[in-house]
Each structure stands twice: as structure tokens, then as C-alpha cells.
Amino acid sequence: MNDTTQRKISWLAAVTVVAATIVAYWPSFEVPFYLDDYLHFIETPALHDAGDVAGIQAYSPARFIANWTLAANYSVHGEDVFGYHLVNLLIHLLAGLGLWLLLSALLRSRALDIKTRPWLRWVPLIATAIFLLHPLQTQAVTYIIQRHASLAAMFYLLSLSAFAWGRLRGDWRLFILTSLAGVLAFFSKQSAATLPLALLLVELLFFRRLGPKSVVVVAAAAALTAVLVAWVLHWPRFDILGTTREVGGMARLDYLVTQFGVLWHYIGQFFLIGEQRLEYDFALVAMDWRMGIVLPALGHLALLILGFLTWRRAPLVAFGILFYYLAHAVESSVIPIRDLAFEHRTYLPNAGLAVALVAGLATMLAGQSRTWQRSAVAGLVLLMGFTLYQTWARNSLWVQPEAFLQANTRLAPDSPRAWTNLGRELLRQEGRTNEALSAIENALTVAAQSTVPFDSSALIILAMAALHERGENFQLLKFAQHLDASALSDQRRFDYHALIGGAFLSFEIAEQAQAHLSEAVSIRPDPNVIAALAHSELMLGHYEQAFLLSQQVLQVIPDHPVANAIASRFQLNQGQ
Incomplete structure (x- = not known):
């Protein structure tokens, strides 16, 4: 096959992969807002105006870039989901482009001789196709708020590809692009903090080849660095421990050993596609020497050793394995995160598994007969068709x-x-x-x-609000017994006291209603709560206080029925 024919086939295959990705994600355009979309986006005014840069920055400085894109979507599309999903799909395709560009550059490095291993030419296309079409990617693409993960991955991969091409061409402008994309990745999601190490991995594997002795030196240096980092984490002068922890009450080593099992589950989901999950029910595992902990840890260690052993003979396989663990290092190591597992966390690491899988197959096929090679191609085509269907089915369920x-x-x-x-x-x-x-x-x-x-406080208050709307105030008070009001945030404490005060008011227990409503008003002077407080004061015979409160409400809502009724009754009594 001459170069011209191969290029035509490559372009046709690339167009087919893009078209297949669009087909797989076509149902996602009808997926409504979900869960955290409401909590962290739809109900957050700071993310409704792309021009309010200061407000977006104040809301979440660490994720400013991703949040700004969401605000831009809201400014243009409001609550029409089509625009959000279109942007998310474009980000996914650009992430795939970043992976393809990276692998295309690595094939041209001196670490790889594709003349003797022609099957390696197809690694960029096939690995990118798996990355784009794998159903495990849907949570990061279809769940709108998880744009944080896919956008960070897109910039991460584009940064790596710019660096690799910059090393090939010696073009300083590409290194500037590397830095710019890296900054954008970091301010999309904090998991991009591993990018400098990924750049070092590319440099060592593909441009400055390491001999056996050098590998030992690098491994020893990595171990020493880990010890130094562990020591620095305990410096009392800096709150490094606090800034590298999302939730308290969870030991770092317990979180780490739990992640050993979580990572194997992710890997299993990649190779043996199972049912789609939004939530997992992993239990936190205590650090000890049980076989249930030791065996998963030894398995990961074996894979890492395999990555080091294939460093020279199959650098793409080594890169895929080591990149997988590196990309998981922030969310699946010693930084405790409230939720033990989420599929969107494996979006970027899946690029490593795709590369290791395809590069490994290409290496094995090099010495095989044409029959084996044709069978492998047919198997890959069937695999692509299967993943396309599974991704389409998952997106259909999201609807x-x-x-x-x-x-x-x-x-x-x-x-x-x-x-x-x-x-x-x-x-x-x-x-x-x-x-x-x-x-x-x-x-x-x-x-x-x-x-x-x-943290069940938000859930309990949500239930209390639902019961209040239904007028089932006795049940509301039963739910309230689950809460310790002193431990709540101001917003939740306001909701708690306002709802309980309203419940006691419905039972005409004026003293307790007045106590809770007063507490709520002291936190936030909401007109409707002030009107309810005025009603409780009226029931207690505090007519002047009730009238004064009603006037506060009427200054804001002139036609408020409760406040008007109280004011009219007071004036009538005064007239008599």
C-alpha cells in the first residue's frame, strides 16, 4: 500500500470515527438537566452571565475556565439543553483530536521505528476511536456539569500534543501553546495538576531514552520524592493537609486502599462493559494486611512494573499504562474525596488504557500471518460497532x-x-x-x-420542604428530629427554622412558631417569613409588633395577602 492510498484510507477512517461519535451521542441532545446541574449551575446566578467574570471567579476560582464556558452557554441558550450538549460533544471530539495529535507525534519520535512495525501507524486512529466511542466516557460528556472533567482532559491532551510536536520541530511557539493549554486545563479541574509529570513522562519515554541503569535511578528518585512529599504534607506551617482534602473523617490510607478496588472496577468496566452507573456503593476500606487489600495492590504494582519493563521495547504500551495511573493520581490516591467512585473520573485515564491496548495488539500482530492480522482488523471493526451501540444506548437512557x-x-x-x-x-x-x-x-x-x-442535612430539609408544600406538618417535624440545627450552614439553618416555624404556626402553637421564625429572620429577612412571624406575633397578642412587621413586608411586596390582612386588622382595632 503506497503512502497516498494509506492517507486516503486514514482520512476516510477518521471521518467515519467522527461520524460514529456524533451518532453515538445524538440522543444526548435531548438529555435534560440532572441533579448537580441544578445545584451548581441552574440555581447559581453567578454562572448565568459570561460577562460577570468577577462573579464566576469568586464562585469557584479553581474551575474558572470550565464555569465560564457554562456561563457562556447560559448567556446564549438559557435553559435550552441543546446548546450545552453541542458544546460538550465538541469538547469530546477536540479531546479525541488532542489524543490523535499526541500519538501521531510520538510515532515520529526516535523511540519508535514504525518501518519495522507498520501496524503502529494505525495506533493513533484506533486508540482515538476507542477513546471517543467507549461507553464509559458518557458521564463526562452527557452529564452537563461534568464538563469540568472533559474540558480539563481536552486541554491536557492538547498540551501534551503541542509539547510532543514542539520537541519534534523545535518550535518555541508550540511550547508556549503547551503552557497555555496546561493553565487552561488546571483552571478547568484540579485533576490536571499531574500534567507536568505527564510532560516529563513523554520526554523520558520518547525523546530522551533511558537505559536500564537510568530507569533504576528514576525509580529511586520517584520513591525519594514520594517520601519528601509525605514529609512536607505534615509541615505545621502550611495547611497542605487541609487543602488536599475534600472531606474530613476519612483517613488518607483508608481512601487509598479503597481506591485499589475502585481502580480495578474502572479497568473492568473498560474491558468488560457493564451496566451504566451514576452512583456506586463502595464501602470505605480500613488499611490493614488482609488479602482483599493486598491482592488488588499487588495487581496494580504488577501493571506498573510491566510499564517499566516495556519502557524500551514497547514505549507506547509503557506510556499507556503509566499515563493511566498518573491521570488517576489526584482523585484515586491519598486525597480523600467525599464520593469514592465516579465514572467521569476515568475519562482522561481511559486514553491511557486505549493506547496500551491498541499498541499492545499492534506489537503482537507484527509477526503474525495475514490471516491473524485480518481477523484482528475484523474484530476491531466489530468492537467499534459494539461500543457505538452501547454508547448510544447509554445516552438514550440518560434521556x-x-x-x-x-x-x-x-x-x-x-x-x-x-x-x-x-x-x-x-x-x-x-x-x-x-x-x-x-x-x-x-x-x-x-x-x-x-x-x-x-451529609444528609440538605436531603432532610428537601423532604421537610416537600412535606410543608403538602401540608403534612406533623411528618415535617418528625423529619426535623434528624437534624442538629447548630451544625448547619446559614442557608440550611434559615430553611430549617422557617419550615419548623411554619409547621408550628399551622398547629397554632404560637410561642414555638415565633421562636423559630424569629431565628430564621435573624439569618435572612425574607418577606414571606417576616409575614409568618407577624402572624405568630398577632396570635400572641403582640399587635403593635405584628403591625410593624407587616409594614416591613408591604414595603417590599405591597400586595402581600398576610401582611395586608394583619395591617388592616390592626388599623380596624385602632379605629375602634
Whole structure:
């Protein structure tokens, strides 16, 4: 096959992969907002105006770039989901382009001789196709708020590709692009902090080849660095321990050994595609020397050793393995994160698995007969078709929030968040309050038995609000017993006291209603709560205080019915 024919086939294959990706994600354009989309985006005014740079920066400085793109979407599309999904799909395709450019550059490095191993020519295209079409990628692409993960990965891969091409061509402008893309990646999501090490990995594997002795030196240096980092983490002068922890009450080593099992689950999901999960019910594992902990750790160690052993003979395989663990280092190591597992965390690392898989197959096929080679090609085509269908099916399920979330409670019955998510969704639907409250009660029961910290305060207040709307105030007060108001944030403490005050008011227990409503107003002078407080004061016979409060409300809402009724009654009494 001459070069011209091969280029034509390559371009045709590339266009086919892009078209297949669009087909696989076509159902995603109808996927509604989900869960954290409401909490961290739709209900956050700071992310509604792309021109309010200061507000976006103040909301989350570490994720400014990704949040700005969401604000830009809101400025243009409002709550029409099509625009958000279009941008997310473009980001996914650009991430695939970054991987293809990176691998295309690495094939031209002196570490690889593709003349003797022609099958390596197809690694960039096939690995990129797997990265784009694998169903495990859907959470980072289809779940709008997880743009943080896909956007960071896009800039991360573009930074690596710019560096590799810069090393090939000696073009300083590409190194500037490397730095710029790296900064954009870091300010999209903090997991991009491993990028400098990934750049070093590319340099050592493909441009400054290391001999056996050098590998030992690098491994020893890495071990020494790990010891130094562990020592620095305990400096009392800096709150490094605090800034590298999302949640308290979780030991770093316990989190690490738990992640050994989580990582094997991710790897299993990559090679043996299972059912889609939004939530997992992994339990936090205590650090000890049980075989259930030692064996997964030894398995990961074996893979890392394989990466080092293939350093010279199969650098792409080594790169894929080592990159996989490096890309997971922030979220699956010693930095405790509230949620032990999420599929979007493996979006970028999956690029490493795709490279290791395809490069390994290409290396093995080099000495095989044409029959074996043709069989391998046919198998890859079937695999692409299967992954396309699975990704399309997963995106189709995302279109049905209730069915998707119910499936998650079946797959992860011991996950408080799975039940919480279902409860929240059912509350948004007319006439589903009983089912929603049942799901919320399941969440509280599971959370009480879980070893993983779970803040149930928002969930309880959500249930209280639903019961208040239904007028089931006795049940509201029962739910409130689960909460310690002194431990709540100001916003939740306001909701807590306002809801309980409203419940006591409905029972005409004026003193307790007045106490809770006063506490709520002291936190935030909400007109509706002030009107309820005025009503409680009226019930206690504090007519002047009730009138003064009603006037405060009427200055803001002139036609407020409760405030007007209280003011009219006071004036009538005064006239008599």
C-alpha cells in the first residue's frame, strides 16, 4: 500500500470515527438537566452571565475556565439543553483530536521505528476511536456539569500534543501553546495538576531514552520524592493537609486502599462493559494486611512494573499504562474525596488504557500471518460497532431521568446518593411526593449504616420542604428530629427554622412558631417569613409588633395577602 492510498484510507477512517461519535451521542441532545446541574449551575446566578467574570471567579476560582464556558452557554441558550450538549460533544471530539495529535507525534519520535512495525501507524486512529466511542466516557460528556472533567482532559491532551510536536520541530511557539493549554486545563479541574509529570513522562519515554541503569535511578528518585512529599504534607506551617482534602473523617490510607478496588472496577468496566452507573456503593476500606487489600495492590504494582519493563521495547504500551495511573493520581490516591467512585473520573485515564491496548495488539500482530492480522482488523471493526451501540444506548437512557435513577438504585442499593438522586427527581414531578419521600427515607437509612461520610442535612430539609408544600406538618417535624440545627450552614439553618416555624404556626402553637421564625429572620429577612412571624406575633397578642412587621413586608411586596390582612386588622382595632 503506497503512502497516498494509506492517507486516503486514514482520512476516510477518521471521518467515519467522527461520524460514529456524533451518532453515538445524538440522543444526548435531548438529555435534560440532572441533579448537580441544578445545584451548581441552574440555581447559581453567578454562572448565568459570561460577562460577570468577577462573579464566576469568586464562585469557584479553581474551575474558572470550565464555569465560564457554562456561563457562556447560559448567556446564549438559557435553559435550552441543546446548546450545552453541542458544546460538550465538541469538547469530546477536540479531546479525541488532542489524543490523535499526541500519538501521531510520538510515532515520529526516535523511540519508535514504525518501518519495522507498520501496524503502529494505525495506533493513533484506533486508540482515538476507542477513546471517543467507549461507553464509559458518557458521564463526562452527557452529564452537563461534568464538563469540568472533559474540558480539563481536552486541554491536557492538547498540551501534551503541542509539547510532543514542539520537541519534534523545535518550535518555541508550540511550547508556549503547551503552557497555555496546561493553565487552561488546571483552571478547568484540579485533576490536571499531574500534567507536568505527564510532560516529563513523554520526554523520558520518547525523546530522551533511558537505559536500564537510568530507569533504576528514576525509580529511586520517584520513591525519594514520594517520601519528601509525605514529609512536607505534615509541615505545621502550611495547611497542605487541609487543602488536599475534600472531606474530613476519612483517613488518607483508608481512601487509598479503597481506591485499589475502585481502580480495578474502572479497568473492568473498560474491558468488560457493564451496566451504566451514576452512583456506586463502595464501602470505605480500613488499611490493614488482609488479602482483599493486598491482592488488588499487588495487581496494580504488577501493571506498573510491566510499564517499566516495556519502557524500551514497547514505549507506547509503557506510556499507556503509566499515563493511566498518573491521570488517576489526584482523585484515586491519598486525597480523600467525599464520593469514592465516579465514572467521569476515568475519562482522561481511559486514553491511557486505549493506547496500551491498541499498541499492545499492534506489537503482537507484527509477526503474525495475514490471516491473524485480518481477523484482528475484523474484530476491531466489530468492537467499534459494539461500543457505538452501547454508547448510544447509554445516552438514550440518560434521556429518561426517572428510569435512569431507578436503575441506579437497583445497581447501587447501598448508596445514599443513589436514593437521594431518585428522591430529588421524583419531587420535581407532579403527584410523586409519596414515592419521593420513600426514596429519601431509604437514603437516610442507608446513610446511617454507611462507613462513608454523608451529609444528609440538605436531603432532610428537601423532604421537610416537600412535606410543608403538602401540608403534612406533623411528618415535617418528625423529619426535623434528624437534624442538629447548630451544625448547619446559614442557608440550611434559615430553611430549617422557617419550615419548623411554619409547621408550628399551622398547629397554632404560637410561642414555638415565633421562636423559630424569629431565628430564621435573624439569618435572612425574607418577606414571606417576616409575614409568618407577624402572624405568630398577632396570635400572641403582640399587635403593635405584628403591625410593624407587616409594614416591613408591604414595603417590599405591597400586595402581600398576610401582611395586608394583619395591617388592616390592626388599623380596624385602632379605629375602634
